[in-house]
Amino acid sequence: AKNVYDFTEGGREMAGLLGGKGAGLAEMTKMGLPVPPGFTVTTEACRHYLRTGTEPGGLRREIEKHLAALEHTAGRRLGDVHEPLLLSVRSGGRNSMPGMMETVLDIGLTDATVRGLAETARQERFAYDSYRRLLQMYGTTVLGLDRGLFDGALHRMKADRGLTDDAGLDAADLTGLVEVYKALIRSATGADFPQDPREQLYEAIRAVFRSWNSERARLYRRREHIPDDLGTAVNIQMMVFGNYGPDSGTGVAFTRDPATGQRGVYGDYLSGAQGEDVVSGVRNAVPLTELRHLDPASYRALGDFTGLLETHYRDLCDIEFTIERGRLWLLQTRVGKRTAEAAFRIAAQLVDEGLIDEDEALARVTGEQLGRLLFPRFAATGDRPPLARGIPASPGAATGAAVFDSAEAVRRAAAGEKVVLVRRETTPDDLPGMVAAQAVLTSRGGKTSHAAVVARGMGKVCVCGAEQLKVEPALRRFTTSEGTVITEGSVISVDGTNGTVHVGALPLEDSPVAAYFEHGTGDGDLVKAVDRILRRADEVRRMEVRANADTPQDAARARRFGAQGIGLCRTEHMFLGERRRLVEAMILARTDPERRAALDALLPLQRADFTGILEAMDGLPVTIRLLDPPLHEFLPDRTELTAALAAAEARGETPDPHATALLAAVNRMHEANPMLGLRGVRLALVAPGLIAMQVRAIAEAVAERHAAGGDPRPEIMVPLVASELELHLVKTEIKRVLAEVAAETGAVTGCPIGTMIELPRAALTAGRIAEEAEFFSYGTNDLTQTVWGFSRDDVEAAFFPAYLEKGIFDTSPFETLDTQGVGRMIEIATAEGRAVRPDLETGVCGEHGGDPASVRFFHHAGLDYVSCSPFRVPVARLEAARASV
Ligand code: ADP
Ligand code: MG
Numbered sequence: 001a002k003n004v005y006d007f008t009e010g011g012r013e014m015a016g017l018l019g020g021k022g023a024g025l026a027e028m029t030k031m032g033l034p035v036p037p038g039f040t041v042t043t044e045a046c047r048h049y050l051r052t053g054t055e056p057g058g059l060r061r062e063i064e065k066h067l068a069a070l071e072h073t074a075g076r077r078l079g080d081v082h083e084p085l086l087l088s089v090r091s092g093g094r095n096s097m098p099g100m101m102e103t104v105l106d107i108g109l110t111d112a113t114v115r116g117l118a119e120t121a122r123q124e125r126f127a128y129d130s131y132r133r134l135l136q137m138y139g140t141t142v143l144g145l146d147r148g149l150f151d152g153a154l155h156r157m158k159a160d161r162g163l164t165d166d167a168g169l170d171a172a173d174l175t176g177l178v179e180v181y182k183a184l185i186r187s188a189t190g191a192d193f194p195q196d197p198r199e200q201l202y203e204a205i206r207a208v209f210r211s212w213n214s215e216r217a218r219l220y221r222r223r224e225h226i227p228d229d230l231g232t233a234v235n236i237q238m239m240v241f242g243n244y245g246p247d248s249g250t251g252v253a254f255t256r257d258p259a260t261g262q263r264g265v266y267g268d269y270l271s272g273a274q275g276e277d278v279v280s281g282v283r284n285a286v287p288l289t290e291l292r293h294l295d296p297a298s299y300r301a302l303g304d305f306t307g308l309l310e311t312h313y314r315d316l317c318d319i320e321f322t323i324e325r326g327r328l329w330l331l332q333t334r335v336g337k338r339t340a341e342a343a344f345r346i347a348a349q350l351v352d353e354g355l356i357d358e359d360e361a362l363a364r365v366t367g368e369q370l371g372r373l374l375f376p377r378f379a380a381t382g383d384r385p386p387l388a389r390g391i392p393a394s395p396g397a398a399t400g401a402a403v404f405d406s407a408e409a410v411r412r413a414a415a416g417e418k419v420v421l422v423r424r425e426t427t428p429d430d431l432p433g434m435v436a437a438q439a440v441l442t443s444r445g446g447k448t449s450h451a452a453v454v455a456r457g458m459g460k461v462c463v464c465g466a467e468q469l470k471v472e473p474a475l476r477r478f479t480t481s482e483g484t485v486i487t488e489g490s491v492i493s494v495d496g497t498n499g500t501v502h503v504g505a506l507p508l509e510d511s512p513v514a515a516y517f518e519h520g521t522g523d524g525d526l527v528k529a530v531d532r533i534l535r536r537a538d539e540v541r542r543m544e545v546r547a548n549a550d551t552p553q554d555a556a557r558a559r560r561f562g563a564q565g566i567g568l569c570r571t572e573h574m575f576l577g578e579r580r581r582l583v584e585a586m587i588l589a590r591t592d593p594e595r596r597a598a599l600d601a602l603l604p605l606q607r608a609d610f611t612g613i614l615e616a617m618d619g620l621p622v623t624i625r626l627l628d629p630p631l632h633e634f635l636p637d638r639t640e641l642t643a644a645l646a647a648a649e650a651r652g653e654t655p656d657p658h659a660t661a662l663l664a665a666v667n668r669m670h671e672a673n674p675m676l677g678l679r680g681v682r683l684a685l686v687a688p689g690l691i692a693m694q695v696r697a698i699a700e701a702v703a704e705r706h707a708a709g710g711d712p713r714p715e716i717m718v719p720l721v722a723s724e725l726e727l728h729l730v731k732t733e734i735k736r737v738l739a740e741v742a743a744e745t746g747a748v749t750g751c752p753i754g755t756m757i758e759l760p761r762a763a764l765t766a767g768r769i770a771e772e773a774e775f776f777s778y779g780t781n782d783l784t785q786t787v788w789g790f791s792r793d794d795v796e797a798a799f800f801p802a803y804l805e806k807g808i809f810d811t812s813p814f815e816t817l818d819t820q821g822v823g824r825m826i827e828i829a830t831a832e833g834r835a836v837r838p839d840l841e842t843g844v845c846g847e848h849g850g851d852p853a854s855v856r857f858f859h860h861a862g863l864d865y866v867s868c869s870p871f872r873v874p875v876a877r878l879e880a881a882r883a884s885v
């Protein structure tokens with residue numbers, strides 16, 4: 001098999017084999033753009049190495065062949081003592097994993113070649129600057145030494161010279177630093193830094209292979225749902241030098257603003273620098289527009305090339321470039337990560353520009369992004385001055401306790417605390433802390449710094465480069481320019497939309513997109529873009545979207561958010577608050593008249609609930625679930641009640657008869673495992689007066705709505721059914737009450753009667769149940785609990801972290817549907833139900849109805865609708881459409 005491809009042989013469609021970076025370099029080469037020549041070792045070779053611990057046979061021969069060709073093109077040879085060819089060895093898997101794997105630059109420098117390079121370039125400083133970079137990158141990446149060793153030595157050197165910036169180090173300093181680094185390597189590993197360029201090259205390649213499995217790369221993949229077995233490609237490329245001097249430099253460019261989507265060329269530039277200097281924040285880069293003055297010719301050329309790339313990729317591109325003595329080189333391109341806001345704006349712009357069509361625009365945005373646009377933001381703070389201002393790198397509003405290192409962030413977050421990770425700058429080692437935090441705040445670095453890029457990718461709030469802040473991780477505090485000291489644990493609010501930081505927790509308000517749904521107002525281009533894309537979504541999607549709503553207010557909101565009905569109206573919420581006492585009275589009733597009196601008191605209240613909801617959803621289906629949870633949930637807590645009575649007794653008081661009766665009832669109804677106890681249809685069968693009251697309330701509400709000229713469309717849903725006979729018995733009772741009310745009022749009260757499918761037995765006997773049920777609604781929360789045998793309230797803290805860690809699942813099955821198990825139940829039940837009743841209506845009413853990946857599954861499973869909370873309705877509309885195109 002072929003393991004190595006020259007940049008002239010590949011293309012963008014080969015990202016699986018060559019990695020995203022390799023494919024992009026090949027594509028740019030094919031387009032005739034100035035890319036330093038090189039070649040790519042395939043991901044397949046990496047997989048072989050990771051599997052067996054050895055390279056594929058013949059790999060070395062292939063590399064040597066391509067290296068010879070590269071030396072020919074470059075006109076320089078690796079290891080040549082007069083004019084050495086230097087190489088970069090760069091990682092890059094199929095999916096972009098910015099900064100998660102390793103890259104080694106300046107391969108080929110040795111004690112001998114560095115002198116040659118200094119002489120031929122007539123630039124000693126540049127040669128030794130490159131050498132010390134190689135020593136550090138090789139030392140950390142290949143030899144596994146701690147980065148702090150090298151940083152510490154550099155820091156001491158700068159401190160000795162009274163410098164704050166690497167740029168101030170002269171040739172003699174750097175020559176000295178090289179000796180210090182070499183001594184460091186010798187003492188830490190017992191061996192000298194290899195003076196054989198080929199050994200450097202092959203060791204670097206192996207280190208890049210191994211970096212696929214570094215801890216941070218694994219963590220990143222788990223978070224981004226990237227498979228673990230893809231492997232990375234290795235790109236071996238001729239070096240070009242941004243650290244040559246002031247007429248050289250390196251930078252990052254975006255073809256549109258990745259934060260807002262605004263058109264134009266954005267980015268950062270740092271002169272006299274190489275490699276990661278821009279993103280690591282070691283020195284603050286200047287905005288790319290400055291390049292117009294520094295080097296107009298290169299700036300123009302960059303503009304031309306970025307334009308070409310954007311048209312070619314038909315999307316926002318993110319480009320790395322280097323200028324070597326006035327000559328521009330492109331080092332990388334990819335379709336750039338962007339904020340949710342930018343994604344919607346850019347998709348709409350590209351449609352306007354004729355680069356993509358409306359269906360393609362649907363593919364360019366995600367439900368998750370739309371969900372983020374609906375998150376609340378901070379309300380205006382008036383004149384209250386912020387603690388600090390930085391660069392708004394990733395939008396959103398987040399509040400949490402300030403913490404100063406990754407480990408502390410992880411510790412506190414695991415204990416349920418919300419935290420903000422505050423650092424001078426972040427490095428890949430901070431990734432666990434960034435994952436755990438609500439927001440990231442740094443005092444250094446620009447929009448393309450590590451913190452900004454990674455936070456944006458994760459949709460985390462980020463403010464970076466807040467330079468007035470003095471961050472002191474060792475003292476666990478930061479200080480503002482006014483002298484305010486914020487210590488670890490103090491709550492701060494970070495606004496990633498405008499780049500401000502405030503002390504304390506700021507109040508929240510609706511986002512502009514949420515406000516648009518709520519009030520139909522707002523005409524910014526973001527709102528227009530969202531509206532336009534959702535309109536298209538409504539045209540192409542097959543599934544309907546309903547909402548879970550228990551009040552007329554929620555129902556009305558759901559309608560404004562585009563719901564086509566209510567998929568789940570929970571009646572238990574209607575028994576809380578004041579009405580709890582009536583429920584208590586019903587439970588405590590000893591005689592039929594007592595019980596009837598309690599139910600009669602509840603009836604008008606329930607009827608008013610239903611009337612309001614049916615009015616808010618006039619003309620659309622409203623699926624009402626009969627009372628579901630265990631009755632004792634409406635009674636006081638057993639332990640508290642026992643304690644209160646015991647205390648009263650101890651004080652010698654005569655026990656309150658009501659409290660005594662309550663305790664007796666609580667004890668009688670106590671269940672060891674209430675979620676599998678007396679609830680749902682079981683309750684309806686043993687306490688029949690209760691559902692008769694509920695059904696009467698529904699039917700009377702229907703009659704009222706008819707009388708008012710409305711179009712009420714209730715559907716009655718029976719929860720927790722396991723056997724068709726349960727449903728048959730309850731249905732008979734429901735029909736009896738409906739007919740009774742019809743006779744009394746003369747109204748047409750008939751309505752569909754269906755069931756929830758939330759027990760495995762129901763799913764497995766769905767054919768029988770469909771004989772009785774006119775619709776199925778999959779209660780995926782309970783179905784997940786019962787299919788896995790997980791008690792949701794107990795397992796999430798107890799062992800889900802370990803399960804996620806071990807990869808048993810990569811998200812909680814309560815968040816994203818377990819398609820293999822729970823999904824299969826749904827498929828079986830739908831098929832068997834429809835075989836018996838072809839017009840059986842099927843929907844989902846669990847949390848999963850608003851989860852993007854789950855919505856996609858439900859579409860493919862052929863369900864008729866999903867139902868989710870009102871705020872998730874737009875997300876489900878979008879995802880249902882994206883699944884159809
Ligand atoms: P990452 O995937 O982390 O971005 P890269 O492989 O892109 O890693 O390398 C990091 C940096 O190294 C790039 O931004 C670029 O500035 C520099 N670099 C890589 N290859 C070369 C090269 N051939 N010449 C000069 N600089 C290079
Ligand atoms: Mg890169």
Ligand code: MG
Nearest residue numbers: 719758779782
């Ligand atoms: Mg349930």
